[in-house]
Amino acid sequence: QSVLTQPPSASGTPGQRVTISCSGSSSNIGRNIVDWYQQLPGMAPKLLIYSRNQRPSGVPDRFSGSKSGTSASLAISGLQSEDEADYYCAAWDDSLKGHVFGGGTKLTVL
Amino acid sequence: QVQLQQSGPGLVKPSQTLSLTCAISGDSVSSNSAAWNWIRQSPSRGLEWLGRTYYRSKWKNDYALSVKSRITVNPDTSKNQFSLQLNSVTPEDTAVYYCARTQDGSLGDYWGQGTLVTVSS
Numbered sequence: 001q002s003v004l005t006q007p008p009s010a011s012g013t014p015g016q017r018v019t020i021s022c023s024g025s026s027s028n029i030g031r032n033i034v035d036w037y038q039q040l041p042g043m044a045p046k047l048l049i050y051s052r053n054q055r056p057s058g059v060p061d062r063f064s065g066s067k068s069g070t071s072a073s074l075a076i077s078g079l080q081s082e083d084e085a086d087y088y089c090a091a092w093d094d095s096l097k098g099h100v101f102g103g104g105t106k107l108t109v110l
Numbered sequence: 111q112v113q114l115q116q117s118g119p120g121l122v123k124p125s126q127t128l129s130l131t132c133a134i135s136g137d138s139v140s141s142n143s144a145a146w147n148w149i150r151q152s153p154s155r156g157l158e159w160l161g162r163t164y165y166r167s168k169w170k171n172d173y174a175l176s177v178k179s180r181i182t183v184n185p186d187t188s189k190n191q192f193s194l195q196l197n198s199v200t201p202e203d204t205a206v207y208y209c210a211r212t213q214d215g216s217l218g219d220y221w222g223q224g225t226l227v228t229v230s231s
Binding site: 002033035037043044045046047050051054056088090092096097098099100101103104 | 147149156157158159161172173174175208210214215216217218219221222223224
């Protein structure tokens with residue numbers, strides 16, 4: 001059971017906007033920044049969003065992140081077939097003194 | 111461009127020690143702004159952060175509570191790499207193991223290619 005809670009699945013049609021939620025607590029999301037990762041089958045996770053909604057070079061601005069209290073969200077606008085992947089949130093947990101992950105959300109592009 | 115290249119055996123016997131190495135290019139294991147992590151992924155446990163080493167005037171380590179009694183993450187400045195040792199492994203430790211760099215507040219902006227480690231006799 002993961003420390004951060006994500007819905008197991010999400011879906012959308014091409015061009016649509018989808019959001020993926022990540023729920024935590026005051027010891028992790030409530031106090032620390034949230035990362036979002038995209039993982040394609042057989043590949044290592046790829047950083048999508050970090051710090052205060054920052055994107056690494058090469059990540060399209062269709063991806064954006066937000067945080068409110070002890071929850072965070074990843075939004076993907078203009079959904080494309082290549083966005084079909086697993087998405088994970090992560091944050092540092094002050095109580096556990098370590099990084100924690102969400103269980104992942106499998107995004108299907110219909 | 112930072113690259114992380116993992117190496118180590120893919121099969122370990124129960125009760126033995128799992129050992130992996132992550133060679134760094136494009137950055138230094140002694141960087142004052144980076145941290146060097148080990149993370150694993152399995153169908154039953156999902157993504158699980160295991161531990162990290164980093165240099166801030168002196169070497170420091172942080173370890174996940176779930177493996178704290180069995181894990182060691184060490185830097186090797188002469189080879190610009192870092193290693194993972196996980197003792198007394200069981201089949202529950204079977205997973206894909208990744209190394210990753212922490213920078214600018216993100217857990218992992220660069221990742222190794224992953225190593226599937228199977229614990230089996």
